[in-house]
Amino acid sequence: MAERVIPLVDQRALALVPPLPQGALAPASGLLTDRLQRPLRDLRISVTDRCNFRCSYCMPKEVFDAQYRYLPHSALLSFEEITRLAQLFLQHGVYKIRLTGGEPLLRKGLENLVAQLAGLQTLDGSAPDLTLTTNGALLARKAPALKAAGLQRITVSLDSLDDAIFRRMNDVDFPLAEVLAGIDAAQAAGLQRIKVNMVVKRGTNDHEIVRMARHFRGSGITLRFIEYMDVGATNGWRMDQVVPSAEVIARLQAELPLVPLAPQAAGETAKRWGWADAQGRHDPALGEIGVISSVTEAFCGACNRARLSMEGRLYLCLFANQGWDLRSLLRSTASDAQLSAAIAHIWQGRSDRYSELRASLPADTSGGQARRIEMSYIGG
Ligand code: SAM
Ligand code: SF4
Ligand code: SF4
Numbered sequence: 001m002a003e004r005v006i007p008l009v010d011q012r013a014l015a016l017v018p019p020l021p022q023g024a025l026a027p028a029s030g031l032l033t034d035r036l037q038r039p040l041r042d043l044r045i046s047v048t049d050r051c052n053f054r055c056s057y058c059m060p061k062e063v064f065d066a067q068y069r070y071l072p073h074s075a076l077l078s079f080e081e082i083t084r085l086a087q088l089f090l091q092h093g094v095y096k097i098r099l100t101g102g103e104p105l106l107r108k109g110l111e112n113l114v115a116q117l118a119g120l121q122t123l124d125g126s127a128p129d130l131t132l133t134t135n136g137a138l139l140a141r142k143a144p145a146l147k148a149a150g151l152q153r154i155t156v157s158l159d160s161l162d163d164a165i166f167r168r169m170n171d172v173d174f175p176l177a178e179v180l181a182g183i184d185a186a187q188a189a190g191l192q193r194i195k196v197n198m199v200v201k202r203g204t205n206d207h208e209i210v211r212m213a214r215h216f217r218g219s220g221i222t223l224r225f226i227e228y229m230d231v232g233a234t235n236g237w238r239m240d241q242v243v244p245s246a247e248v249i250a251r252l253q254a255e256l257p258l259v260p261l262a263p264q265a266a267g268e269t270a271k272r273w274g275w276a277d278a279q280g281r282h283d284p285a286l287g288e289i290g291v292i293s294s295v296t297e298a299f300c301g302a303c304n305r306a307r308l309s310m311e312g313r314l315y316l317c318l319f320a321n322q323g324w325d326l327r328s329l330l331r332s333t334a335s336d337a338q339l340s341a342a343i344a345h346i347w348q349g350r351s352d353r354y355s356e357l358r359a360s361l362p363a364d365t366s367g368g369q370a371r372r373i374e375m376s377y378i379g380g
Contacts, residue, residue: 015313015325020334021341028340030093030123034316034350041267041304043094045082046379047110048102048310053135054171055159056235057199059376061171063234075311079113081330085308086128087120088340092347094306095122096129098155100379102310105138111149118150131155133197133379137174139182147189154186155195160205161215169205183221194221195290200243201228209248210255217256217275217286224270224290230358231318232374245291249273252289261288267304269294294318298355306347307378314343315378317352323373 032040049070054061077085086097097117104110114130122128129152136156146154158179160166166176186194196216200206209225216223225248230237252258257276264272270290274282282288293299307315312327324346329339 014322016322017325017328018342018346020329020332021338021345025337025341026344027337028088028091028093028344030091032092032344032347034347036301036351036353038267038302038350039304040089040092040306040347041094042096042098042306043086043089044098044100044305044307044379045086046100046102046308046310046377047082047104047107047113048076049377050106051101051103051135051376052106052137052172053103053174055169055199056171057201057228057237058232058235059374060234060236064376071311077308077310077312077327077330079109079116081312081327082113082308083116083120084336085312085326085330085339086117088336088343089306090120090122090128091340092343093123094128095126097131098379099130099132102376102379103135103137104132105134105142111142111145111151114146114149114151118152129153133157134182135170136179136182140178140185143182143185143189143191147191151191153193153195154191155197156183156186157197157199158183158212159198159201160208161211162208165205165208187220196221196223197226198223199226199228200248202241202243204241206243209243209251213252213256213289216289220287222288222290224292226292227295229294229318229375231372232376233372234374239295242295244296245271245293246296248291258289267299267302269299294355295358298353298358300353300356303353309373309378314346315373316346316350317354318375318378319354319372320352320378321372323378 051059054064118127118130120128131153132151133155136158139156159169163176167173198212200209212223225245227245228242249258257280258273259276259280259282261272261274261282270292272288272290274288275286277283309315309323312325312330313323314326315323329342
C-alpha cells in the first residue's frame with residue numbers, strides 16, 4: 001500500500017495560557033503528583049524545531065519543505081529562560097533532563113546550555129542526570145565540547161546499518177559512516193551509557209533487527225528498539241507498519257539468547273533484556289538491549305515525563321494537542337515562586353494517558369491524529 005502523508009494542520013497556534021498564581025504560594029516540595037498520582041521526574045526540552053534530516057516517520061519532506069514556516073529565533077526560549085525553568089522543575093522533583101528537538105545539535109552554542117543545566121541541582125543536591133538525543137550527524141564534531149560542558153550521556157538515533165536504507169530513511173541522502181563516526185567520537189570523548197535508538201518500521205528496516213543487535217552486542221552501547229508510533233499528524237502511520245516488541249524479542253531470541261532484566265528506575269520507558277552467556281545468565285560484558293513498546297504495551301501508569309517545547313510550551317503527553325504557554329509568564333513580571341506554582345497547578349491537573357486509551361479511540365479522525373502536535377516540536 002502506498003505511503004500517505006497528511007497535510008499539516010498547524011497545532012502550534014493552540015496554547016493554553018496558565019493563570020498567574022497570586023497570594024501565599026506553597027513552595028515546591030518534590031511531592032507533586034498529577035490526578036493519577038504520578039510524580040514529575042523527567043523533563044524533555046526541545047531546543048529547536050529544525051532538523052537536517054527528513055525521516056518520513058517524523059518530518060516527511062512533503063510537509064517540512066522549503067515553504068514550511070519554522071519559528072523565528074525570537075520565539076525560542078533563550079538559554080537563560082530554559083535554565084530558569086529547568087531549575088524550577090528540579091525543585092518539583094525532576095532529576096532527569098533530556099535535550100531534544102528537532103535536531104538539538106543544530107541549536108547554536110548548545111554546549112553553553114549544557115554547561116548551565118549541568119550546574120543546576122536536584123532536590124537531593126546532586127547534579128541533574130543530563131542527556132541528549134541526536135541524529136548523530138554533527139556529533140563527530142560536537143562530542144568533545146558537549147562532554148567538556150558537562151553532558152554525561154547521549155542517545156543517538158540510528159535506524160539502519162545499510163547505507164542505502166539509512167540514506168533513504170533520513171531522506172536527505174546522509175551517509176551512515178558519518179553517524180557511526182559520531183558514535184565513535186562520543187565514546188572517545190568519554191560520554192557514558194551511550195544508547196542507540198532504532199525505530200522499527202515493518203517493510204522498511206525490520207529485516208535489520210538482528211544485524212543491528214549483533215553490531216552493538218558487547219560494544220558497551222545499549223541498542224533500543226522503538227515501536228513506530230502514531231505521533232504527530234503527518235507521518236501517515238498505520239498499525240500494520242508497527243513491529244510489536246514481542247516480535248522483536250522473538251526474532252532476536254531465535255538467534256541469540258536473551259534474559260529479561262529488572263527495571264532500574266520507576267517510570268522507565270524501555271523494558272530491559274540482557275545478552276545471556278552459555279549458562280543462560282546475563283553476561284554484563286555483552287551488555288543489554290531495550291524495547292520501547294509505546295503502541296502494544298502502554299506504560300502511561302508510571303509516566304512521569306513533561307515536555308517543554310522550544311518556544312516554552314509545556315506538554316503533558318507526547319500525544320497532546322495543546323500545550324501550556326510558560327513563555328508568556330517567563331516574559332512577564334512573574335516571580336520564580338509564581339512560575340513554580342503555575343507549573344504545580346498544571347501538573348496537578350494532568351490526567352493524560354493516551355497510549356492506554358489508543359485502542360478504544362476511533363480510528364484517525366479530525367479529533368485524533370490530525371490534531372496532534374508534531375514529534376519534531378516536542379521531541380521524543
Ligand atoms: N533529531 C533527534 C533524533 O532523531 O534523535 C532528536 C529528536 S527525535 C524527534 C527523538 C526520537 O524520536 C528519535 O529517536 C526518533 O527516532 C524518535 N521518533 C521520531 N518519530 C517517531 C515515530 N513516529 N515513532 C517512534 N519514534 C519516533
Ligand atoms: Fe529529525 Fe530526529 Fe525527526 Fe529524524 S527523528 S526528522 S532526525 S527530529
Ligand atoms: Fe506518557 Fe502520554 Fe506516552 Fe502515556 S501516551 S506514556 S501519558 S507520554
